[in-house]
Amino acid sequence: MQKDINSNNLLIFITEPDHIKTILQSSSCLNKAIMYKPFKNVLGTGVFTAPASIWVGHRKIIASSFNTNILRIFCDTFVEEASILMDKLGHLVGDEVDLFDYILLCTLDIICGTSLGIKMEYQSNKNRLLIEALQRTKEIIISRIRNVFLFSDIIFNLTPLCREQQKHVNYGNSVTGKIIQQKEEARNNLDVTKSECAKPSRKVFLDILMEASNEGKKFTRKGIIDEVNTLTAAGSDSTAITMNFTIFMIANFPEIQKKVYDELLEIYGTQDPKSAPVKFDDLQYMNYLECVIKETLRVFPTVPIVGRRLTEDLILGGHTLPQGADAIITTLALHRNEKYWPNALTFDPDRFLPENMTNIHPYSYIPFSNGPRNCIGVRYAMASMKIIIATLLRTYTLKVDKKMEIDQIEVHMDIMLAPLHPLKVRIEKRSFDCTTMPT
Numbered sequence: 001m002q003k004d005i006n007s008n009n010l011l012i013f014i015t016e017p018d019h020i021k022t023i024l025q026s027s028s029c030l031n032k033a034i035m036y037k038p039f040k041n042v043l044g045t046g047v048f049t050a051p052a053s054i055w056v057g058h059r060k061i062i063a064s065s066f067n068t069n070i071l072r073i074f075c076d077t078f079v080e081e082a083s084i085l086m087d088k089l090g091h092l093v094g095d096e097v098d099l100f101d102y103i104l105l106c107t108l109d110i111i112c113g114t115s116l117g118i119k120m121e122y123q124s125n126k127n128r129l130l131i132e133a134l135q136r137t138k139e140i141i142i143s144r145i146r147n148v149f150l151f152s153d154i155i156f157n158l159t160p161l162c163r164e165q166q167k168h169v170n171y172g173n174s175v176t177g178k179i180i181q182q183k184e185e186a187r188n189n190l191d192v193t194k195s196e197c198a199k200p201s202r203k204v205f206l207d208i209l210m211e212a213s214n215e216g217k218k219f220t221r222k223g224i225i226d227e228v229n230t231l232t233a234a235g236s237d238s239t240a241i242t243m244n245f246t247i248f249m250i251a252n253f254p255e256i257q258k259k260v261y262d263e264l265l266e267i268y269g270t271q272d273p274k275s276a277p278v279k280f281d282d283l284q285y286m287n288y289l290e291c292v293i294k295e296t297l298r299v300f301p302t303v304p305i306v307g308r309r310l311t312e313d314l315i316l317g318g319h320t321l322p323q324g325a326d327a328i329i330t331t332l333a334l335h336r337n338e339k340y341w342p343n344a345l346t347f348d349p350d351r352f353l354p355e356n357m358t359n360i361h362p363y364s365y366i367p368f369s370n371g372p373r374n375c376i377g378v379r380y381a382m383a384s385m386k387i388i389i390a391t392l393l394r395t396y397t398l399k400v401d402k403k404m405e406i407d408q409i410e411v412h413m414d415i416m417l418a419p420l421h422p423l424k425v426r427i428e429k430r431s432f433d434c435t436t437m438p439t
């Protein structure tokens, strides 16, 4: 137990999987902890930051836009943007490079394509102003988390940083607002061809939110903008960071790379991704790749910490946790705890093979959190990451100049986990002679 220096709040650290389960499942722990405060100015009442009273209704509606049929349609966008990424990476062949910025632009294009139905073409260097606004907004949130004075709303609201953040948020909101207006006009005119409004069969999140709003289900215009911003924020960096770590792991462990590629050879033979792009139904056969992503998320959980505010007293392990305290779960420590993960710092994707899963306590592995307020985008994230990484490995081989052990890769926790030093890899064009594997 300790006091949070930013807020003077009581923080209770929860470390045992059984206790974590109680917290994440409890109806009295549906509100987010004080540490999420800097996100509220930016994401408003979007599902990530909304109080439980608003969250309940919004979550239900948004969850409906993550069903299998919609995901299947989104796959076209994942594949298309993955292909653009491959072309961009073609210029980097032979160099030792940090791929993160390239991957992030790809995930941003994907999230905008699937949440707004708009091609932002960030990967083609378009809409730089929006990217800068996003980047600065993120940096300002991070400085608030790191600085005890800026964390306080009263002080922050008096600073130039607050005004700068508001300027960026207003700009982003005005872009989303215009897209909503275009869609509304197109709908009213019944003239879908005039705008980039999605056809009914290609519904994006925004269409679903607008329909819910028209049916009187709770969403105001500002509420819709908050949800779109939330999905953009929650869905882009998280997948980009996870893929960046995963790609480094694959480059760092050539024997694992060979196994992932062999699995892809089974599915596609030596056809290249342009002639045989990944299809939604292929994803079920990428089991080993999934294990590699899961193991990466174990040692490098992209969201390294989760916090909940107790709205009632809660009895846990014979103690009463008082109403108003914040329960904090440090996923990074949990995932590296030897008690639950023997040889925790050994990278071993086989831990996630079905036959080895029986001994894993479900709450000792929570990269997407768990319970009613878990990540709404788990399946979306897994599908998009599998498509991008599979396309990458079918196009390029990956190497590192110097192999690193897990404990040599230093990380820091801000909003999300980040490597302290860039994770550089060397990419080479894959020759379709399948015996040519990295040594």
Ligand code: HEM
Pocket (backbone or CB within 6 Å): 047, 048, 049, 059, 230, 231, 234, 235, 236, 238, 239, 242, 302, 303, 305, 306, 307, 366, 367, 368, 369, 372, 373, 374, 375, 376, 377, 378, 380, 381
């Ligand atoms: C590898 C990628 C991802 C990881 C590791 C991840 C992880 C998480 C975690 C741990 C939470 C719970 C946070 C908390 O309670 O504080 C969360 C919530 C959330 N995630 Fe993800 N996420 C990922 C991708 C995505 C994607 C692609 C989307 C959307 C397209 C998304 C949308 C959300 C939303 C909206 C929430 C808030 C849910 C709620 O409070 O009801 N995430 N995510």
